Amino acid sequence: xxxxxxxxxxxxxxxxxxxxxxxxxxxxxxxxxxxxxxxxxxxxxxxxxxxxxxxxxxxxxxxxxxxxxxxxxxxxxxxxxxxxxxxxxxxxxxxxxxxxxxxxxxxxxxxxxx
Amino acid sequence: xxxxxxxxxxxxxxxxxxxxxxxxxxxxxxxxxxxxxxxxxxxxxxxxxxxxxxxxxxxxxxxxxxxxxxxxxxxxxxxxxxxxxxxxxxxxxxxxxxxxxxxxxxxxxxxxxxxxxx
Numbered sequence: 201x202x203x204x205x206x207x208x209x210x211x212x213x214x215x216x217x218x219x220x221x222x223x224x225x226x227x228x229x230x231x232x233x234x235x236x237x238x239x240x241x242x243x244x245x246x247x248x249x250x251x252x253x254x255x256x257x258x259x260x261x262x263x264x265x266x267x268x269x270x271x272x273x274x275x276x277x278x279x280x281x282x283x284x285x286x287x288x289x290x291x292x293x294x295x296x297x298x299x300x301x302x303x304x305x306x307x308x309x310x311x312x313x314x
Numbered sequence: 315x316x317x318x319x320x321x322x323x324x325x326x327x328x329x330x331x332x333x334x335x336x337x338x339x340x341x342x343x344x345x346x347x348x349x350x351x352x353x354x355x356x357x358x359x360x361x362x363x364x365x366x367x368x369x370x371x372x373x374x375x376x377x378x379x380x381x382x383x384x385x386x387x388x389x390x391x392x393x394x395x396x397x398x399x400x401x402x403x404x405x406x407x408x409x410x411x412x413x414x415x416x417x418x419x420x421x422x423x424x425x426x427x428x429x430x431x432x
Contacts, residue, residue, distance in 0.1 A: 232419055243425040244358075244407070251419055290357060294420065300346065300411060302421060304358045 202227045204293050206305035213281050214313045221276040221308050223291035233274040234292040234302075235265055244290070250274065261285070283314045316417050317341055318410050320424035327398055328432055335393045335427045337408030342417045344410035347391040349383060352405040352426070364391050398431040405429075 207222040225231065235247040248259025255267040265276045274291060291305040317340040327333050337347055346365050350358040362378075364370035364385035372378045380402075382394040391410075395402055405428050409421035 234420065236423075244423045246420075249420060296419070299363075301363070302348070302360070302409075306357045309355075 202293070202295065202301075202303050204291055204303050204305040206289075206291055206308050208308045209306065210309050210311070212311045212313065215283055216280050217312075219276070219278040219281045219285070219310070221289055221291075221310075223274045223276065223305055225272050225274070225291075225293040225303075227272075227293065227295055229295055232294040232296065233265075233267060234294070235259065235263070235274070235276050236290045236292060237287045238290065238307075239287045247276070247289075281310075281312050283312050286310060286312045316412070316422040318344075318408065318422045318424040320406075320408055320427050322427060323425060324428040324430070326430045326432060329399050330397055332394055332396045333398055333429060335395075335406055335408075335429075337391045337393070337410070337424055339389045339410045339412070339422070342410075342412040342414065342422075343388040344391075344417075345388065345413050346411040347385055348409045348411075348421060349381070349391075349393050350407040350409070352407060354405075358407060361393075395429065398429070400431045403429055403431045 203226050205224045233250040236244045237247050247263050248257050250257045250267045258264045263278050267274050289308045294302040319338045321336045349361045352358050361376045362370045362372045364383045366385050366388050370383035385391040405426050407426040409423045
């Protein structure tokens with residue numbers, strides 16, 4: 201069955217530290233890949249997305265992600281986190297064949313210490 | 315562009331009553347809408363997929379008679395939680411997918427509805 205794995209459930213960093221959140225998916229067909237952020241008490245916001253082309257995708261707020269097809273991975277990175285990045289981050293994978301369907305990872309809760 | 319709204323944003327109801335949640339695509343036509351449920355500190359779980367004018371497709375384990383979904387127009391889908399019980403308390407999120415190039419390959423999420431059943 202199709203699944204999305206986020207390896208880190210909780211991450212605690214100090215401000216200015218670098219961030220990398222892992223995301224792997226299990227689906228052999230064509231996929232679209234997304235990272236969403238959910239700030240405390242707020243709704244989902246799209247950070248970035250990958251459909252095709254350059255596998256290094258830049259999103260909002262200084263985030264980027266790299267699609268590595270051979271590893272079925274789409275890791276999220278930020279070189280220097282801020283306290284305001286404290287939030288929950290969700291990786292999501294959408295397949296377009298066999299019916300449009302999006303599967304979300306379990307989420308990674310990031311806490312940035314000031 | 316591609317804005318999705320939900321109403322109400324929060325609702326408190328008594329056990330045994332029914333609650334209707336609306337999901338609207340404000341500036342695009344949504345041929346497909348999705349309903350998710352998010353428990354505290356958990357991820358989004360897809361409940362059902364609805365295509366305009368046809369019956370919704372429910373995910374395994376989701377009771378179709380309890381969670382009634384209607385997608386009567388290209389801009390509106392409703393989720394009715396029938397005979398709600400405290401265990402139905404959750405955050406319900408809808409998303410929509412359109413037909414145009416800008417809205418076909420991704421979903422646009424509503425702000426969610428927090429349901430509390432007493």
